Amino acid sequence: MKQKRAFKYRVYPTPEQQQMLAQTFGCCRFVYNWALRKKTDAYYKDHQRLYYKDLSILLTDLKQQEDMHWLNAVSSVPLQQALRHLDKAFLNFFEGRAKYPTFHKKRNQQSATYTSNAFTWRTGTLTLAKMREPLDIRWSRPLPKDAIPSSVTISKDCANRYFISILVEDDIAHLPVIEQAIGADLGLKSFVALSTGEIVGNPKFFHKDEKKLAKAQRRHAKKKKGSKNRDKARLKVARIHARIADRRRDFLQKLSTRLIRENQVVCVESLAVKNMVKNGSLAKAISDVGWSEFVAQLEYKADWYGRALVKIDKWYPSSKRCFDCGHILDSLTLDVRQWDCPECGVHHDRDINAANNILAVGLTVNACGEAVRPGAVKTKPGTSRRSRKA
Numbered sequence: 001m002k003q004k005r006a007f008k009y010r011v012y013p014t015p016e017q018q019q020m021l022a023q024t025f026g027c028c029r030f031v032y033n034w035a036l037r038k039k040t041d042a043y044y045k046d047h048q049r050l051y052y053k054d055l056s057i058l059l060t061d062l063k064q065q066e067d068m069h070w071l072n073a074v075s076s077v078p079l080q081q082a083l084r085h086l087d088k089a090f091l092n093f094f095e096g097r098a099k100y101p102t103f104h105k106k107r108n109q110q111s112a113t114y115t116s117n118a119f120t121w122r123t124g125t126l127t128l129a130k131m132r133e134p135l136d137i138r139w140s141r142p143l144p145k146d147a148i149p150s151s152v153t154i155s156k157d158c159a160n161r162y163f164i165s166i167l168v169e170d171d172i173a174h175l176p177v178i179e180q181a182i183g184a185d186l187g188l189k190s191f192v193a194l195s196t197g198e199i200v201g202n203p204k205f206f207h208k209d210e211k212k213l214a215k216a217q218r219r220h221a222k223k224k225k226g227s228k229n230r231d232k233a234r235l236k237v238a239r240i241h242a243r244i245a246d247r248r249r250d251f252l253q254k255l256s257t258r259l260i261r262e263n264q265v266v267c268v269e270s271l272a273v274k275n276m277v278k279n280g281s282l283a284k285a286i287s288d289v290g291w292s293e294f295v296a297q298l299e300y301k302a303d304w305y306g307r308a309l310v311k312i313d314k315w316y317p318s319s320k321r322c323f324d325c326g327h328i329l330d331s332l333t334l335d336v337r338q339w340d341c342p343e344c345g346v347h348h349d350r351d352i353n354a355a356n357n358i359l360a361v362g363l364t365v366n367a368c369g370e371a372v373r374p375g376a377v378k379t380k381p382g383t384s385r386r387s388r389k390a
């Protein structure tokens with residue numbers, strides 16, 4: 001099946017290219033913010049809706065104004081794409097996936113998207129519009145054979161690193177259907193607990209980096225505002241942030257690939273459900289470990305490989321319910337990691353019991369839907385941490 005897939009690489013632009021990119025990023029940011037202001041004003045002042053088409057016409061006019069000539073120094077394509085990005089941001093907002101779009105800031109990550117009419121692709125070399133030389137790309141993994149990029153996005157992060165994300169159509173073969181199914185519960189003490197009894201991702205993994213980060217942040221705070229040393233200290237903080245983000249992403253990618261490869265059905269609770277548990281530290285833990293990013297990865301990988309991801313989006317007492325007999329506890333505070341069922345006496349690890357319940361509900365939900373053949377799936381409840389009391 002043909003799928004759009006993005007491949008991301010590190011890029012080392014020449015000083016000349018860096019200058020062109022800085023200019024392009026600046027113009028994209030300007031156009032995005034200008035369009036956001038236009039859209040918001042049109043809506044609140046004139047009760048009008050401006051769409052991509054309208055804004056595109058307004059942008060052409062804008063570029064003709066005398067004091068706006070500098071917008072013509074960069075390729076017009078990324079500017080148009082900035083309007084597309086804004087459209088997408090609004091769509092995400094209207095469909096409840098994101099907050100109302102906000103202005104792009106100079107300090108944050110910068111990016112510019114080029115469609116195929118604004119770059120040349122010749123057997124592994126990529127040259128952007130308004131640039132003379134191809135980009136120096138580190139091909140850390142190969143692009144699919146004969147892949148032709150449909151669009152590319154170049155970005156610069158807060159640690160001053162450049163990346164290129166290349167979108168290509170790719171043929172991904174579905175994996176053979178297997179019997180395994182698994183439930184995953186977001187843990188507090190660990191990243192995720194699986195219904196097989198496995199606990200993955202000790203948060204101490206990031207402990208060392210986090211200590212370094214705290215130290216760098218303290219140093220940064222002590223430097224005089226506006227000084228060169230403060231700038232240097234800021235960059236150091238950004239670099240550590242970037243490294244933590246990289247390691248986290250790497251960890252999530254590996255885990256999501258593994259779960260999808262090893263199971264026909266993966267059941268999780270949606271973030272909306274997770275957030276129903278009103279607790280400051282849990283909310284922090286969720287944002288820290290990137291549950292939503294993880295679920296998104298499971299979703300597209302399931303799609304690629306012909307697997308099913310079941311997101312449970314109705315509240316269900318997954319932690320408080322005994323998987324063995326169905327007894328539901330009146331209460332179970334967050335600090336209780338293990339408990340014994342008063343009804344049947346089984347000893348539970350909190351998160352693994354929850355993962356088993358999530359799997360059971362997920363399979364019920366899935367059997368009602370059409371995503372997967374329910375008969376092809378058997379549950380394999382964990383055994384490692386459960387023992388019957390004498």
Ligand SMILES: [Zn+2]
Pocket residue numbers: 322323324325326327341342343344345346
């Ligand atoms: Zn029980």
